[in-house]
Every structure is written in structure tokens, then in C-alpha cells.
Amino acid sequence: MARLYKQLERAIICNCYFKNKKKNDSGHASSKTHRKHNAKIRTKEGKLIMPNTPIIYSYAYKDALLDLAKQAMRFIEIGHPDIKLVCDIKVEHWNEFLEEKAKTCSTATLKQYCTKIRKMRLCVNSYLRKANVDWKTGLRAPASQKTEHEEIQRTQQMTREHYNIFIEWLRQQKTWKCTQTIIASELSARFGFRVQGTSRYKPINSHLQNDSILGYGQVSIVEKGNRLRFIDNKTYEDKVFLERINEGKPPLKKIVGLSEYAINEQIRLALEATGLKKYYPLTSMHAIRKMWADETYNMLLNEKKMDEDEVICTVNKWLGHSEGRDIELLAVYSKTFAENLKKNPENYKHLSRNARRSEARKKAKSGVTNNATISEKASSPTSENDTLSQL
Secondary structure (H helix, E strand, O other), X not given: OHHHHHHHHHHHHOOEOOOOOEEOOOOOEEOOOOOOHHXXXXXXXXXXXXXXXXXXXXXXXXXXXXXXXXXXXXXHHHHOOOOOOHHHOOHHHHHHHHHHHOOOOOHHHHHHHHHHHHHHHHHHHHHOOOOOOOOOOOOOOOOOOOOOOOXXXXXXXXXXXXXXXXXXXXXXXXXXXXHHHHHHHHHHHHHOOOHHHHHHOOXXXXXXXXXXXXXXXXXXXXXXXXXXXXXXXXXXXXHHHHHHHHOOOOOOOOOOOOOHHHHHHHHHHHHHHOOOOOOOOOOOHXXXXXXXXXXXXXXXXXXXXXXXXHHHHHHHHHHOOOOOOHHHHHHHHOHHHHHHHHHOHHHHHHHOHHHHHHHHHHHHHHHHHHHHHHHHHHHOOOHHHHHHHHO
């Protein structure tokens, strides 16, 4: 795997625009190269688009390309040991790899893989000038065997009853792996962590003395896209749970000693053993995260009597979702909110993505108008100034 992967890794890293950036006095990276928004070009219709360029603009996308490259090169080296150079890889080899991934990946993921493969083609041709590889013509995303009807994965929300059943099964096994899986599941059920977050949690992420809405401190985590977020502890029991798992542990030592894959695999085994897998065929840890979102929405709305607009924004913030995705995405995570949205859609119209975009456009237009008015006033002197200049 190392030979082909190292070649492709160099091609990807050499096309990262931030690879030669130096840190300035404030500790932030700076570069004389153009920024991402300056690299866009305008079409005849006036729309700004990214050109067909090998340049990679984000650390997250670079990591995603490297992860796919590692999987693909391992597959190709095992199936085609005669291939020694990355420029000898053909589109047929990529199609074989995608056919294999179709057994475990959704249709949406396979389409993303095709996009990343085309990006790697540009990186290789830029790094190796005479390579001229063509991984675009004939590349196809096969039909997923996991989502045959292109349904969205991870849409199932686990119930608290089912959660207690499979957690009890894990406790009865009394193995180290099952114990670690219980801790990971509790982190997701109490704080809405993704599986990535449960495997990254450390005692230093606990902030029990922080001011919070609910008064029990906070917990922080770095997850998707290496973004940091803070979540409030909902109950006193959550605070006690953190104190218990952190007790006697070094601040920078991971609490859960399993990888993301191993955690999901243990949950899958538990669900199969308890007969619950039929309710969650395409998901594992993410179903627990959705349970947390629904319970948090109900608690803030009914017990804490918070304004619903504030509840929606708070839950999305704690989930780690970006602004402008409020009601659309929360409806996927919380069944209760989805039912409320279906009954009274007009009550949430002002929080929709389209409403936010139109509001942003209005603000932008008013800003342009105000700037134009100010510039006109500045450029046109008063009559008194005209008289003085004539004298």
C-alpha cells in the first residue's frame, strides 16, 4: 500500500495552497497566495464558480482525499500487484474499487467518491506533468447495495427504550470492548456527540465550572471539519457522569480506547444480538445522536419553557450545525419538531433557509445603497464650500 499511496499523497499535498504558509505575529497562518473567494471565475450568466483547478483550499478536504487515497491504493495494490506507479492506474481500476465500496456505502457517498477521484486526477496531472491520467472519462458511481432506492442513511432515531435494552446487553458481556462502547454510547446519549467525538473525548474537554444556560457546566469537543463546539450539560447526572469517567485520568488521555469503526461495530453487534437491528438497518451511533436531539428539544421547550425560536437555534448549535440550516436539518434529527413543522409550517417560515437567504440579500442591498449614498455626499461639496473655493 505504501508505494502507490505515497505517490498519490505527494501529489495531493503539493497542490494544497496552504502548504507553504507561515504564521504571523498573531499565530494565524498567512499567505501571499490568493484566497479561495478570489480564485472564483464568473460565467457568462454572471454566476461565480470554482474553476477546474487542482488546488486544495481546506485542511478538511485534504484529509478526506488522503483517506480515500489510502483505501483505494490498498485495494488496487492487492488486486493488481503489477501496478507500480500511480500514473499506471486506469479508470477501470477505480470502477472496481467503487463496485467494492457499493456494498457498504450509500449512493450519496459513492457520488462524493467520484468527485474526489476527479480532483485527485487533477492533482496527479499537475504534480507529474507528463502523467496525463484520465480518471474522468468512463468513471461511474455504481448503484449502492446498501441504499438501493437512494434513501438517505442515518435517518432512524433510536428510542430510549431500545437504547436501554442494548446498553443492558453490553453490560452483561463484561468485556473491555463492551465497557468502552457503553462509555461512547453514553457520551452520545448525554451530549449528542458523533462517533468521531466519542473516540476523541478527553478529560480536558470537561468544563464543569463554565457558566451555562442550564447551570451544570459544559463539555467541548472537536469533530467534523475540526470544528470546536460547546454543549451544556442538561442535568446534574450528566455532570456526575463526567466526573466519574474523568476521575484519575490524565487531562490529555482519551477516555474511550476504541476507534470510530470499532465503536460502531460493537453497537451493530449489540443491536443484532438484541433483535433491534431491524429497526436501525442503516445506522448505529447516529441514531443515538438523534435521540439526544429530540430529548433536548422537548426538555428545553416543555420543561425550561424557552422560546421555540431560541430552542431551535440552541439545539442546532449544540449539534454542531451551521447557521441557515435550522428547521430543515432539525426536522431530520427530531421527530417531535418534524411533527410540529408538518402541522404548522407557517409558524416556522421565518426560520427557513430561503427566508434567511432573502433577509441576507436585503441587508446586502441596503448596505450597498447606504455606501453609495455616503460616497455621493462625500463627492459633492456643499454650496458654502463651492463659494469658498471660488473666492
